[in-house]
Amino acid sequence: MMKNAFLPLAIILLSLLLFSCELFMEEPQAGKVYAILVALDYKHLTDNRNHLDGTIPDAKEQHKAFAALAGDEKYEGYLFIQEGDSVENSTTHTIDGKTINAYPSPDNIEAAITALKSITTEEDLILFTFSGHAKGGNIALAPKSGSVIETYEVSRLLDLFSSVKGRKLIILDACETGYGVPSDPASSSTLLENSISTWYSKYFNGERSVKSDLFVLTSSANTDSYEDIFNGKRHGVFTYALLKALGWNVDTGTMSTAIPPAAKRGRLTVDGLLSYIKAHQTLKTKKSLFKPFGDIQHPMVSGGALDMTLFTF
């Protein structure tokens, strides 16, 4: 009897080995890393309840951490900062020969993304970070003039990035940014659509899946996002954990020479970042029977069948 079973088993295992495409097909080499980092402290607004102290350190330290991970020669980062009372920025960036002011107005951000379209390749990694206010899936960018907050739809931002070549990761540290995460045709977020009937209706709804090279990682799903003080320095709770995940030491302002703690088997992926942040952020991700009170903040990532590699080591 065992002889009878051995032959089909051997055939199956051998055929599977032969079909393991990953072992035989050549892998592409990673290209350059481009980053647009946007941060606002909203201190140009008269209502000081809107002021944020952690956003600008968040963006500046992410900028340094990404540069260290990519290597200075392979990294191009552009900070778009609104700081203090000012509603303008004297700094400019040159992207593909175009001069773009570093004040984070919708026009300047769109100009930067549009300029990236002509210089990136499929092998490049494009990062966009936002630290500031948001509500219901709209981020609050700086005004073109005056001091009123302008909200900007995340979906519009994603549309712009969809025509930029390369892998894209959009990182949003702001309230309710989970609403800005695009819906996947085949799967549903259990944080926002926790219903069996929704999951089955997606199976039959006829919407086709495509391989996405645009991932969105947010600090929260449908709740507020918070700042806190870490060893005397103010940061977003999410970004503080993200910086640690990248191997950045916030206390010393230096990058660890070791492989980032969120990397597994020499690869730092979007899911790896999310897992590390959920496990290490100072706020809990959900209320429980034993901890029913207090603030929660549940990071979220776009759905789909694939996880995306950011850096290899």
Next chain:
Amino acid sequence: MKRVAFIIALLCVLSPLAAHEGYYYTLSLSIFPYLSIPHYADDIPMRTAGGGEASIGALGFRKSHYDFSLELRYRGTTASIPHGFYRARGFDSLGSDLRFAYQLKEQIALFATVGTEINFYRGVDSAFASFSTALGAEFLLVENSFHRLSLTVPITLHLRKEITAIQTAVGLRYQYFSTRDGR
């Protein structure tokens, strides 16, 4: 939740039937490679992962050459081998199967299953529904009046919306008959 409660209640009501002749309880364990073939354009034709599966059945019936059972199943699938800039996410599945088997010879049976499951991507709070169907052979290893242990070799199609996956498993299936000579 109402539906889940209804199914649990139904199982509780029907389980005492197992005291009758021919009814049995079952536990199945298997491991498998998992080949996912995407319906969208990917860098490679298929991605390779692995996994394991455990099924329990409180409603099994065996008569002459035929065998039917309703089983609850957990399946764990790993993330795929990384290739290029992507890898397929791993997930955990909870589902149920209807299983039918036909005894070809004393020691060999053929079986087929159809089932459905809810799958949860690991660590990313995302879920999807899918269907599964399998065909396989079952080789009797040992048996007595109350117990029966078989080696199973099923080929399973996991029908996801954006992916069709092939699993070729090797497993063990244990059956416990609550009445002597219930087989």
